[in-house]
Amino acid sequence: MLFSLTPRAALVAATFGLLAAASLPACKTSPNEGENGGAAANDSVANKPAPVDTIKIKAMAMRRDSLKADSIAKKTGQLPGAILPGHRIIAFYGNIRSKGMGILGREPKDQMFRKFAGVLKEWQAADPSIPVQAALHNVTITAQGSPGKDGKWRLMNSKATIEEVISWAREHKCILFLDVQPGHSTLQVEVPKLEPYLKQPDIHLGIDPEFSLATMPGVRPNQKIGTLDAKDVNWTINYLARLVSENKLPPKVLTVHRFTRKMLTNYKNIKLDPRVQVVMHMDGHGEPTLKKDSYHDYIQVEPVQYTGFKLFYEYDARPKPHHIMTPEEVLTQLTPKPLYIQYQ
Structure with missing residues (x-):
C-alpha cells in the first residue's frame, strides 16, 4: 500500500533529509588517485561535508511551526492564550x-x-x-x-x-x-x-x-x-x-x-x-x-x-x-x- 505524506510530514522529512545529507562525509579518492597530484588537489575538498543551508532550514522550521499553528487554529478557532476575539x-x-x-x-x-x-x-x-x-x-x-x-x-x-x-x-x-x-x-x-x-x-x-x-x-x-x-x-x-x-x-x-x-x-x-x-x-x-x-x-x-x-x-x-x-x-x-x- 502506498502512503502519501501530509504537508507537515513532508516538511519534517525534507528538513531531516537536508540535515542528514549535510552530516554525511563526501566520498574520498583512493591513495593511488592522488599520487601524481591529479586527484590529490581535490582530496581536501572532497573530505569536507556539504555546507548546511541554515537559512533554508530556519525557513522550513518556521513553515512547519506555521502549519502546526494553522492546524490548531482550525480545530479550536484560535491558539491557546489568544486574547482576540474573546476580549x-x-x-x-x-x-x-x-x-x-x-x-x-x-x-x-x-x-x-x-x-x-x-x-x-x-x-x-x-x-x-x-x-x-x-x-x-x-x-x-x-x-x-x-x-x-x-x-x-x-x-x-x-x-x-x-x-x-x-x-x-x-x-x-x-x-x-x-x-x-x-x-x-x-x-x-x-x-x-x-x-x-x-x-x-x-x-x-x-x-x-x-x-x-x-x-x-x-x-x-x-x-x-x-x-x-x-x-x-x-x-x-x-x-x-x-x-x-x-x-x-x-x-x-x-x-x-x-x-x-x-x-x-x-x-x-x-x-x-x-x-x-x-x-x-x-x-x-x-x-x-x-x-x-x-x-x-x-x-x-x-x-x-x-x-x-x-x-x-x-x-x-x-x-x-x-x-x-x-x-x-x-x-x-x-x-x-x-x-x-x-x-x-
Missing part, C-alpha cells in the same frame, strides 16, 4: 515620561489609573457579552524633532523607563504594548531592540506608519505622514511569530496605526499567521462624523483581521459642540465593532 482590549496610550503624548504620562500615575478604572467599567457595561482586557500602550521608540547622531530622527526609551512601565502594567493587571515610530530608520532595525521584552508573554507590539519616513529623505517627522508597505507588516508578523514559537508564548497582538490610505500600501498582500493577531487601528482625531468616515474608508473597506479605534481626550472634543464618542456610540455606529480601543 476587547482597552488601552491608555502615551509615554510615561511625557505629558504631551497622551493620557499615559499626562496625569499622575494614581490619578490616571483611577480614571482608567472608570473607563474599563464603562466599556464592560456597554457590552457585557465580552470581557475587557486592560492595556497600556507606551511609545517606546519615538520619532524626534532632531536627527540625532546617526541621522535617524528617533529615540528609544531607556531600560529604566521600559522596566517602569512594565511594572505599572503588571501592578494593574494590564497587558503592555511597546510602540515603534521608526523615523528614518526601519522596523527591521528598530523592532529587534525590543526583543528581550517581546519574549515576555504579556508584552505586545505597535507599529506606526505615520512616523515611518525611510522612503522620504530629508523629511522631518510631523512634516509629512509616513508610510509602510505590506512587506513591512509581513516582516513584523514573521518576526513576532518566530518569538512565539521559540519561546512557547501565547499569540502576540500587533497594532498597526492608520488614518490615511497611503499610510499602508498593498494591504491585500498582508499574510496572516495564527501566532500573531493583527489589529488595524483607526488613529485619527476629530469630530465623530469624520472619525466614522475614516474608520469606514481605511479600516472597514480594507480589512485585514481585527479592528481598532482611537479616542482623543484633548482633540476629539474640539471645537465645541463636538465630543468624545461614548462606548455605546462606538459599538452601535461602527462596523465591525472594534476589539481594540485606545485613549490618547
